[in-house]
Amino acid sequence: PYAKTKDILSKAHNEGYGVGAFNVNDLEFIQAIVKAAVMENSPAIIEASEGALKYAGDGDVEKGAFILADMVRRYADAVSVPISLHLDHGHDLKHIMAAIKAGFTSVMIDASDKPLEENIRITRQIVEVAHAAGVAVEAELGRLMGIEDNVASAESVLVDPDEAKRFVTETQVDFLAPAVGTSHGAFKFKGEAKIDYERISKVKELTQLPLVLHGASGVPAQWVELAEKYGADLSGAKGVPDEVLQEAVKRGINKVNTDTDLRIAFLAGLRKHLAENPKEFDPRKYFGEAKDFVTEVVRDRMKMLGSSGKA
Numbered sequence: 001p002y003a004k005t006k007d008i009l010s011k012a013h014n015e016g017y018g019v020g021a022f023n024v025n026d027l028e029f030i031q032a033i034v035k036a037a038v039m040e041n042s043p044a045i046i047e048a049s050e051g052a053l054k055y056a057g058d059g060d061v062e063k064g065a066f067i068l069a070d071m072v073r074r075y076a077d078a079v080s081v082p083i084s085l086h087l088d089h090g091h092d093l094k095h096i097m098a099a100i101k102a103g104f105t106s107v108m109i110d111a112s113d114k115p116l117e118e119n120i121r122i123t124r125q126i127v128e129v130a131h132a133a134g135v136a137v138e139a140e141l142g143r144l145m146g147i148e149d150n151v152a153s154a155e156s157v158l159v160d161p162d163e164a165k166r167f168v169t170e171t172q173v174d175f176l177a178p179a180v181g182t183s184h185g186a187f188k189f190k191g192e193a194k195i196d197y198e199r200i201s202k203v204k205e206l207t208q209l210p211l212v213l214h215g216a217s218g219v220p221a222q223w224v225e226l227a228e229k230y231g232a233d234l235s236g237a238k239g240v241p242d243e244v245l246q247e248a249v250k251r252g253i254n255k256v257n258t259d260t261d262l263r264i265a266f267l268a269g270l271r272k273h274l275a276e277n278p279k280e281f282d283p284r285k286y287f288g289e290a291k292d293f294v295t296e297v298v299r300d301r302m303k304m305l306g307s308s309g310k311a
Protein backbone atom coordinates (compact mmCIF):
# COMPACT_ATOMS: atom_id res chain seq x y z
CA PRO A 1 0.00 0.00 0.00
CA TYR A 2 0.93 3.69 -0.31
CA ALA A 3 2.81 4.33 2.93
CA LYS A 4 4.46 7.06 4.99
CA THR A 5 8.22 7.37 4.55
CA LYS A 6 8.46 8.00 8.30
CA ASP A 7 6.91 4.61 9.13
CA ILE A 8 9.17 2.81 6.66
CA LEU A 9 12.29 4.50 8.07
CA SER A 10 11.31 4.16 11.76
CA LYS A 11 11.12 0.38 11.30
CA ALA A 12 14.46 0.34 9.45
CA HIS A 13 16.02 2.49 12.19
CA ASN A 14 14.72 0.24 14.95
CA GLU A 15 15.74 -2.99 13.21
CA GLY A 16 19.01 -1.76 11.70
CA TYR A 17 18.64 -2.20 7.95
CA GLY A 18 18.77 0.05 4.90
CA VAL A 19 15.88 0.96 2.59
CA GLY A 20 16.53 2.06 -0.98
CA ALA A 21 15.21 5.48 -1.99
CA PHE A 22 14.96 5.14 -5.76
CA ASN A 23 14.67 8.17 -8.02
CA VAL A 24 12.06 8.34 -10.76
CA ASN A 25 11.15 10.78 -13.55
CA ASP A 26 8.52 8.75 -15.38
CA LEU A 27 6.11 5.77 -15.52
CA GLU A 28 8.67 3.12 -16.45
CA PHE A 29 10.88 3.55 -13.40
CA ILE A 30 7.87 3.55 -11.04
CA GLN A 31 6.69 0.24 -12.53
CA ALA A 32 10.18 -1.26 -12.29
CA ILE A 33 10.68 -0.28 -8.63
CA VAL A 34 7.23 -1.45 -7.49
CA LYS A 35 7.79 -4.78 -9.26
CA ALA A 36 11.16 -5.22 -7.52
CA ALA A 37 9.62 -4.43 -4.11
CA VAL A 38 6.91 -7.05 -4.63
CA MET A 39 9.43 -9.67 -5.81
CA GLU A 40 11.66 -8.98 -2.80
CA ASN A 41 8.80 -8.47 -0.33
CA SER A 42 10.60 -5.25 0.53
CA PRO A 43 9.54 -1.72 1.45
CA ALA A 44 10.61 0.94 -1.03
CA ILE A 45 10.88 4.72 -1.04
CA ILE A 46 10.26 6.27 -4.44
CA GLU A 47 11.70 9.78 -4.71
CA ALA A 48 11.47 12.57 -7.21
CA SER A 49 13.72 15.61 -7.41
CA GLU A 50 12.55 19.04 -8.52
CA GLY A 51 14.01 18.18 -11.93
CA ALA A 52 11.79 15.10 -12.02
CA LEU A 53 8.69 17.15 -11.19
CA LYS A 54 9.54 19.54 -14.03
CA TYR A 55 10.15 16.62 -16.39
CA ALA A 56 6.89 14.82 -15.53
CA GLY A 57 4.91 18.05 -15.69
CA ASP A 58 6.56 19.19 -18.92
CA GLY A 59 7.85 22.29 -17.11
CA ASP A 60 4.95 22.67 -14.65
CA VAL A 61 6.22 21.49 -11.22
CA GLU A 62 2.81 21.29 -9.56
CA LYS A 63 1.38 19.28 -12.47
CA GLY A 64 4.38 16.97 -12.35
CA ALA A 65 3.97 16.45 -8.60
CA PHE A 66 0.34 15.43 -9.03
CA ILE A 67 1.03 13.17 -12.01
CA LEU A 68 3.84 11.30 -10.23
CA ALA A 69 1.95 11.13 -6.92
CA ASP A 70 -1.13 9.72 -8.63
CA MET A 71 0.91 7.04 -10.43
CA VAL A 72 2.84 6.03 -7.32
CA ARG A 73 -0.26 5.93 -5.13
CA ARG A 74 -2.20 3.80 -7.60
CA TYR A 75 0.66 1.31 -8.12
CA ALA A 76 1.39 1.19 -4.38
CA ASP A 77 -2.23 0.64 -3.37
CA ALA A 78 -2.38 -2.34 -5.74
CA VAL A 79 0.40 -4.27 -3.95
CA SER A 80 1.00 -5.64 -0.44
CA VAL A 81 4.39 -4.02 0.24
CA PRO A 82 4.72 -0.46 1.62
CA ILE A 83 5.80 2.14 -0.93
CA SER A 84 6.18 5.85 -0.16
CA LEU A 85 6.86 8.95 -2.26
CA HIS A 86 9.47 11.52 -1.22
CA LEU A 87 10.51 14.88 -2.65
CA ASP A 88 14.28 14.74 -3.14
CA HIS A 89 16.43 17.89 -2.82
CA GLY A 90 13.64 20.40 -2.40
CA HIS A 91 15.05 23.93 -2.54
CA ASP A 92 12.08 26.10 -3.39
CA LEU A 93 9.17 26.51 -0.96
CA LYS A 94 6.75 26.53 -3.92
CA HIS A 95 7.98 23.11 -5.06
CA ILE A 96 7.84 21.72 -1.53
CA MET A 97 4.29 22.99 -1.13
CA ALA A 98 3.30 21.40 -4.47
CA ALA A 99 4.66 18.05 -3.27
CA ILE A 100 2.80 18.32 0.02
CA LYS A 101 -0.44 19.24 -1.78
CA ALA A 102 0.02 16.33 -4.22
CA GLY A 103 0.27 13.87 -1.32
CA PHE A 104 4.00 13.14 -1.04
CA THR A 105 4.51 11.61 2.41
CA SER A 106 7.92 13.22 2.99
CA VAL A 107 9.94 16.10 1.61
CA MET A 108 13.60 17.11 1.72
CA ILE A 109 14.51 20.72 2.28
CA ASP A 110 18.07 21.01 1.06
CA ALA A 111 19.57 24.22 2.48
CA SER A 112 22.95 22.54 3.03
CA ASP A 113 24.68 25.21 0.95
CA LYS A 114 23.63 27.86 3.47
CA PRO A 115 25.43 28.75 6.74
CA LEU A 116 24.20 26.70 9.69
CA GLU A 117 22.00 29.41 11.21
CA GLU A 118 20.21 29.96 7.90
CA ASN A 119 19.89 26.24 7.26
CA ILE A 120 18.22 25.95 10.68
CA ARG A 121 15.89 28.90 10.04
CA ILE A 122 14.76 27.68 6.62
CA THR A 123 14.43 24.06 7.73
CA ARG A 124 12.39 25.01 10.79
CA GLN A 125 9.93 26.85 8.54
CA ILE A 126 9.47 23.82 6.30
CA VAL A 127 9.12 21.45 9.27
CA GLU A 128 6.31 23.60 10.67
CA VAL A 129 4.30 23.51 7.44
CA ALA A 130 5.06 19.88 6.59
CA HIS A 131 4.30 18.52 10.07
CA ALA A 132 0.99 20.45 10.07
CA ALA A 133 0.12 18.41 6.97
CA GLY A 134 1.41 15.13 8.48
CA VAL A 135 4.41 15.09 6.14
CA ALA A 136 7.92 14.17 7.36
CA VAL A 137 11.02 16.25 6.60
CA GLU A 138 14.59 15.35 5.59
CA ALA A 139 17.42 17.89 5.71
CA GLU A 140 21.12 17.79 4.82
CA LEU A 141 24.12 18.93 6.81
CA GLY A 142 27.56 19.39 5.26
CA ARG A 143 28.10 19.21 1.50
CA LEU A 144 28.25 16.14 -0.73
CA MET A 145 31.80 15.79 -2.06
CA GLY A 146 34.68 13.34 -1.87
CA ILE A 147 37.30 12.79 0.79
CA GLU A 148 40.89 12.80 -0.35
CA ASP A 149 43.78 11.41 1.73
CA ASN A 150 41.64 11.38 4.86
CA VAL A 151 40.89 15.08 4.84
CA ALA A 152 37.90 16.59 3.17
CA SER A 153 38.91 17.90 -0.22
CA ALA A 154 38.92 21.68 -0.41
CA GLU A 155 35.39 22.21 -1.62
CA SER A 156 33.78 19.52 0.47
CA VAL A 157 32.36 20.09 3.95
CA LEU A 158 31.80 16.95 6.00
CA VAL A 159 29.10 17.00 8.66
CA ASP A 160 30.08 18.15 12.18
CA PRO A 161 28.35 15.70 14.56
CA ASP A 162 27.93 18.31 17.30
CA GLU A 163 26.31 20.69 14.81
CA ALA A 164 24.04 17.81 13.77
CA LYS A 165 22.84 17.39 17.33
CA ARG A 166 22.01 21.08 17.61
CA PHE A 167 20.44 21.10 14.12
CA VAL A 168 17.96 18.28 14.78
CA THR A 169 17.05 19.67 18.20
CA GLU A 170 16.31 23.13 16.83
CA THR A 171 14.57 22.02 13.63
CA GLN A 172 12.79 18.79 14.70
CA VAL A 173 13.51 17.20 11.30
CA ASP A 174 12.51 13.55 10.97
CA PHE A 175 15.57 12.29 9.07
CA LEU A 176 19.03 13.73 8.47
CA ALA A 177 21.42 13.39 5.52
CA PRO A 178 24.97 13.88 6.87
CA ALA A 179 27.66 14.59 4.28
CA VAL A 180 30.27 11.88 4.86
CA GLY A 181 32.25 11.79 1.60
CA THR A 182 29.88 10.61 -1.13
CA SER A 183 28.80 12.61 -4.17
CA HIS A 184 26.07 12.37 -6.80
CA GLY A 185 26.53 10.76 -10.19
CA ALA A 186 28.60 8.02 -11.82
CA PHE A 187 32.09 9.40 -11.16
CA LYS A 188 32.53 9.34 -7.41
CA PHE A 189 35.75 9.57 -5.39
CA LYS A 190 38.94 10.92 -6.86
CA GLY A 191 40.99 8.28 -5.07
CA GLU A 192 39.87 5.34 -2.97
CA ALA A 193 36.13 4.77 -2.47
CA LYS A 194 35.88 5.71 1.19
CA ILE A 195 33.39 7.44 3.47
CA ASP A 196 33.79 8.68 7.01
CA TYR A 197 32.31 5.83 9.09
CA GLU A 198 33.16 7.46 12.40
CA ARG A 199 31.09 10.50 11.54
CA ILE A 200 28.07 8.32 10.72
CA SER A 201 28.31 6.58 14.09
CA LYS A 202 28.70 9.87 15.98
CA VAL A 203 25.79 11.55 14.16
CA LYS A 204 23.62 8.49 14.85
CA GLU A 205 24.50 8.46 18.52
CA LEU A 206 23.85 12.19 18.95
CA THR A 207 20.66 12.46 16.88
CA GLN A 208 19.04 9.02 17.27
CA LEU A 209 17.28 9.61 13.91
CA PRO A 210 17.03 7.56 10.72
CA LEU A 211 19.98 8.75 8.61
CA VAL A 212 20.15 9.23 4.84
CA LEU A 213 23.07 8.57 2.50
CA HIS A 214 23.04 10.61 -0.70
CA GLY A 215 25.23 9.68 -3.65
CA ALA A 216 24.97 6.01 -2.70
CA SER A 217 24.89 4.34 -6.13
CA GLY A 218 27.32 1.44 -6.54
CA VAL A 219 27.79 1.91 -10.32
CA PRO A 220 28.07 -1.91 -10.70
CA ALA A 221 30.64 -2.95 -13.32
CA GLN A 222 28.28 -5.48 -14.90
CA TRP A 223 25.85 -2.75 -15.91
CA VAL A 224 28.53 -0.30 -16.98
CA GLU A 225 30.13 -3.01 -19.16
CA LEU A 226 26.79 -3.96 -20.71
CA ALA A 227 25.99 -0.33 -21.55
CA GLU A 228 29.49 0.14 -22.99
CA LYS A 229 29.15 -3.08 -25.03
CA TYR A 230 26.32 -1.37 -26.88
CA GLY A 231 28.04 1.96 -27.37
CA ALA A 232 27.87 3.94 -24.11
CA ASP A 233 30.98 5.79 -22.96
CA LEU A 234 31.11 5.61 -19.16
CA SER A 235 34.89 5.49 -18.77
CA GLY A 236 35.99 6.37 -15.24
CA ALA A 237 32.62 5.45 -13.72
CA LYS A 238 32.97 4.58 -10.02
CA GLY A 239 30.50 4.13 -7.17
CA VAL A 240 30.21 3.12 -3.54
CA PRO A 241 31.18 -0.57 -3.06
CA ASP A 242 28.53 -2.83 -1.45
CA GLU A 243 30.69 -3.54 1.59
CA VAL A 244 31.09 0.20 2.22
CA LEU A 245 27.32 0.66 2.08
CA GLN A 246 26.77 -2.32 4.38
CA GLU A 247 29.15 -0.81 6.95
CA ALA A 248 27.35 2.53 6.64
CA VAL A 249 24.02 0.77 7.32
CA LYS A 250 25.54 -0.99 10.32
CA ARG A 251 26.51 2.42 11.70
CA GLY A 252 23.07 3.93 11.24
CA ILE A 253 22.26 4.82 7.62
CA ASN A 254 18.64 3.80 6.86
CA LYS A 255 17.63 5.63 3.63
CA VAL A 256 20.00 4.93 0.73
CA ASN A 257 19.51 7.28 -2.25
CA THR A 258 19.99 5.46 -5.54
CA ASP A 259 19.50 7.14 -8.91
CA THR A 260 22.58 6.59 -11.08
CA ASP A 261 22.41 2.77 -10.89
CA LEU A 262 18.85 2.80 -12.23
CA ARG A 263 19.85 5.18 -15.03
CA ILE A 264 22.75 2.95 -16.11
CA ALA A 265 20.64 -0.23 -16.00
CA PHE A 266 17.89 1.41 -18.08
CA LEU A 267 20.48 2.71 -20.53
CA ALA A 268 22.05 -0.74 -20.90
CA GLY A 269 18.66 -2.36 -21.52
CA LEU A 270 17.61 0.26 -24.03
CA ARG A 271 20.90 0.16 -25.97
CA LYS A 272 20.92 -3.64 -25.95
CA HIS A 273 17.32 -3.97 -27.17
CA LEU A 274 17.72 -1.37 -29.91
CA ALA A 275 21.01 -2.92 -31.10
CA GLU A 276 19.56 -6.44 -31.15
CA ASN A 277 16.16 -5.53 -32.62
CA PRO A 278 16.75 -3.09 -35.49
CA LYS A 279 13.21 -3.62 -36.71
CA GLU A 280 11.57 -2.84 -33.34
CA PHE A 281 9.74 0.46 -33.07
CA ASP A 282 7.23 -0.28 -30.29
CA PRO A 283 8.35 1.62 -27.14
CA ARG A 284 6.57 -0.95 -25.00
CA LYS A 285 9.14 -3.44 -26.25
CA TYR A 286 12.35 -1.42 -26.11
CA PHE A 287 11.39 0.31 -22.85
CA GLY A 288 10.24 -3.15 -21.68
CA GLU A 289 13.71 -4.67 -21.61
CA ALA A 290 15.13 -1.49 -20.08
CA LYS A 291 12.50 -1.65 -17.31
CA ASP A 292 13.39 -5.26 -16.57
CA PHE A 293 17.03 -4.28 -16.03
CA VAL A 294 15.96 -1.56 -13.58
CA THR A 295 13.89 -4.12 -11.69
CA GLU A 296 16.97 -6.35 -11.47
CA VAL A 297 19.28 -3.62 -10.15
CA VAL A 298 16.66 -2.53 -7.58
CA ARG A 299 16.20 -6.12 -6.37
CA ASP A 300 19.98 -6.51 -5.99
CA ARG A 301 20.09 -3.35 -3.89
CA MET A 302 17.19 -4.45 -1.65
CA LYS A 303 18.97 -7.74 -0.94
CA MET A 304 22.31 -5.98 -0.30
CA LEU A 305 20.77 -3.39 2.07
CA GLY A 306 18.79 -6.00 4.01
CA SER A 307 15.29 -4.67 3.24
CA SER A 308 14.26 -7.80 1.33
CA GLY A 309 11.65 -9.71 3.34
CA LYS A 310 11.11 -6.73 5.64
CA ALA A 311 7.81 -5.48 4.13
Ligand SMILES: O=C(COP(=O)(O)O)N(O)CCCOP(=O)(O)O
Nearest residue numbers: 049185214215216217257258259260
Ligand atom coordinates in the same frame (compact mmCIF):
# COMPACT_ATOMS: atom_id res chain seq x y z
O1 LIG B 1 21.63 10.98 -3.84
C1 LIG B 1 21.07 10.93 -4.93
C2 LIG B 1 21.52 9.95 -6.01
O2 LIG B 1 22.83 9.54 -5.81
P1 LIG B 1 23.51 8.64 -6.96
O3 LIG B 1 23.88 9.54 -8.09
O4 LIG B 1 24.72 8.03 -6.30
O5 LIG B 1 22.52 7.59 -7.39
N1 LIG B 1 19.99 11.71 -5.22
O6 LIG B 1 19.50 12.50 -4.25
C3 LIG B 1 19.40 11.78 -6.55
C4 LIG B 1 19.59 13.18 -7.10
C5 LIG B 1 18.94 13.31 -8.47
O7 LIG B 1 18.88 14.69 -8.80
P2 LIG B 1 18.46 15.12 -10.28
O8 LIG B 1 17.12 14.50 -10.58
O9 LIG B 1 18.40 16.62 -10.19
O10 LIG B 1 19.53 14.61 -11.21
Ligand SMILES: [Zn+2]
Nearest residue numbers: 184214215257
Ligand atom coordinates in the same frame (compact mmCIF):
# COMPACT_ATOMS: atom_id res chain seq x y z
ZN1 LIG C 1 21.04 13.52 -3.28
